[in-house]
Amino acid sequence: MIRSAILLAFAATSTLAAAAPAATSLSTIAERSGFQNTGRYDEVVDLCARFQKAYPKQVRCFEFGRTPEGRPMLALAVSRTGALTAEQAKKRGLPVMLVQGGIHAGEIDGKDAGFLALREALENKAAPGALDKQVLLFVPVFNVDGHERFGKWNRPNQRGPVEMGWRTTAQNYNLNRDYVKADAPEMQSMLALVNAWDPLAYIDLHVTDGAKFQPDVSIQVEPVHGGDEELKRAGAALQTAVMADLKAQGSDPKPYYISFAADDDPTSGFVDSMATPRFSTGYFPMRNRFAMLVETHSWKDYPTRVRITRNTIVSLLSQVAAHGKEWQKMTQEADARATAMAGADFPISYRTTFNAKTIEFPGYEYTRGYSEVSGGLMTHYDESKPQMWSVPLRDEVVPDLKIAAPKGGYLVPLADAARIGAKLKQHGIAFKVLASDQMAAEVETFRATKTKFGAQSFEGHQSLAVEGDWGRERRSLAKGALFVPIAQPKARLVMTMLEPRGADSLLAWGEFNNAFERKEYMEEYVAEDVARAQLEADPALREEFQKKLDSDAEFNKSQAKRLEFFARRHASWDERYNLYPVMRTAQKF
Numbered sequence: 001m002i003r004s005a006i007l008l009a010f011a012a013t014s015t016l017a018a019a020a021p022a023a024t025s026l027s028t029i030a031e032r033s034g035f036q037n038t039g040r041y042d043e044v045v046d047l048c049a050r051f052q053k054a055y056p057k058q059v060r061c062f063e064f065g066r067t068p069e070g071r072p073m074l075a076l077a078v079s080r081t082g083a084l085t086a087e088q089a090k091k092r093g094l095p096v097m098l099v100q101g102g103i104h105a106g107e108i109d110g111k112d113a114g115f116l117a118l119r120e121a122l123e124n125k126a127a128p129g130a131l132d133k134q135v136l137l138f139v140p141v142f143n144v145d146g147h148e149r150f151g152k153w154n155r156p157n158q159r160g161p162v163e164m165g166w167r168t169t170a171q172n173y174n175l176n177r178d179y180v181k182a183d184a185p186e187m188q189s190m191l192a193l194v195n196a197w198d199p200l201a202y203i204d205l206h207v208t209d210g211a212k213f214q215p216d217v218s219i220q221v222e223p224v225h226g227g228d229e230e231l232k233r234a235g236a237a238l239q240t241a242v243m244a245d246l247k248a249q250g251s252d253p254k255p256y257y258i259s260f261a262a263d264d265d266p267t268s269g270f271v272d273s274m275a276t277p278r279f280s281t282g283y284f285p286m287r288n289r290f291a292m293l294v295e296t297h298s299w300k301d302y303p304t305r306v307r308i309t310r311n312t313i314v315s316l317l318s319q320v321a322a323h324g325k326e327w328q329k330m331t332q333e334a335d336a337r338a339t340a341m342a343g344a345d346f347p348i349s350y351r352t353t354f355n356a357k358t359i360e361f362p363g364y365e366y367t368r369g370y371s372e373v374s375g376g377l378m379t380h381y382d383e384s385k386p387q388m389w390s391v392p393l394r395d396e397v398v399p400d401l402k403i404a405a406p407k408g409g410y411l412v413p414l415a416d417a418a419r420i421g422a423k424l425k426q427h428g429i430a431f432k433v434l435a436s437d438q439m440a441a442e443v444e445t446f447r448a449t450k451t452k453f454g455a456q457s458f459e460g461h462q463s464l465a466v467e468g469d470w471g472r473e474r475r476s477l478a479k480g481a482l483f484v485p486i487a488q489p490k491a492r493l494v495m496t497m498l499e500p501r502g503a504d505s506l507l508a509w510g511e512f513n514n515a516f517e518r519k520e521y522m523e524e525y526v527a528e529d530v531a532r533a534q535l536e537a538d539p540a541l542r543e544e545f546q547k548k549l550d551s552d553a554e555f556n557k558s559q560a561k562r563l564e565f566f567a568r569r570h571a572s573w574d575e576r577y578n579l580y581p582v583m584r585t586a587q588k589f
């Protein structure tokens, strides 16, 4: 609130605000340049305040976070209902749509298109009446620091604007991989905004990379392939409706991500998939909410791309106005179903089947030939010669690994409670702190039978993939451990974060790597003695060892593995080695 007042004061004293006529004072540098250029972030600060000043009853400009380089992260709450705070929106049961631009700051169409759509909607020139029935939360630029790393060649595969921002944040995080792990302060601020407003739909505005072809935009929505079964129907309806609106305005939208199955090879066609929860379209279905990924085609010029993105936002405003209440009811029902998920199978991953259909895809004539530069094949497109491609499309997506939800929930031991508790809080996940010690409690534990660490750093993490399954045992827990109940609306997100085999689980991102490192060793000459003593004492073990030598060539060849066979049976063996610290329980605390 205080921040808004400061911004307002800033706008009032700026000479531009005083001199410019009302209509143009809400236009962007992009618009005034015929969409050749885009403004710097100070324009967003300025426009945010101007919109509030021009429409004090319909617009509230506010700061929801600070970037690592100290810039304000701004949002505009826009509605004709009078509800301009999260509390009012919740109290009045109004659907909230969050439209976010510039998560990749070089793909900045969303910022300029959003301000344009906003002005037209406020003037009732676009989506008339839509703002009477919803709250639009517009974040013009998510990656603010990246936006200010401004330059001419930040997007070498993109036509305009002349200069633009950079893909990653000042800390070099790709925010578009960060929804679950939430490393970046920017993402943590976004999650806090989402927790406060609980948007029905989250719209993520991008520009694609990739080949040259005719279609100008892709519209992907979830739940469609994954998430709550009932919500999938509404998700598909939203996707179909927005695509129909765009088609009526001359676009050729596609419902899948338009990148070739094999890099640089147009004949390989396309493969649709369910995004993992590191992406918005994978994350929001885990909260039983809708997400839409809009990717305008990078080789369309900036005026064209902004127009398409603006058309998409306008269509969404109309869709939410028409169906928002009904979809809101559906998400509440999905929340109730998720809360009752205990014991039910939950798909932790999805896969695209090999069922392919042949589609006619409007491309361009192209040649592929030997390149003396790269020494490999190179593709050259001729954009003056449209050509229909008959290519395969695989778009049948099915659940892959299904895991039964715990009957009670997850237990996070005291040693990990502080850091994991903080992460759960960022997502608004409910948990309890155990008030007393639990002695020899019946729990499920996950002892990895196989582990594979990532060979290289990814987003500053070393990943870990584990094999194995949950098994019953008794373990003690100290008071202060966390109980994360499965009986909560965000049950899907709980499982996404805490099931060790999930692609974006905290374990997969390397948050528990320490538990999978061997820390104490037996000297080889000691291990020899231990092995001989065990062989001497137990003929059955001798037989088992011999069987392993005969059947497992890798084992037979490895001195270390042969000695470990016996060390594992010795009292000195670390029983916590490869034990995932998080447990499951059937109990409700």
Ligand SMILES: [Zn+2]
Pocket (backbone or CB within 6 Å): 104, 107, 176, 206, 207
């Ligand atoms: Zn992008």
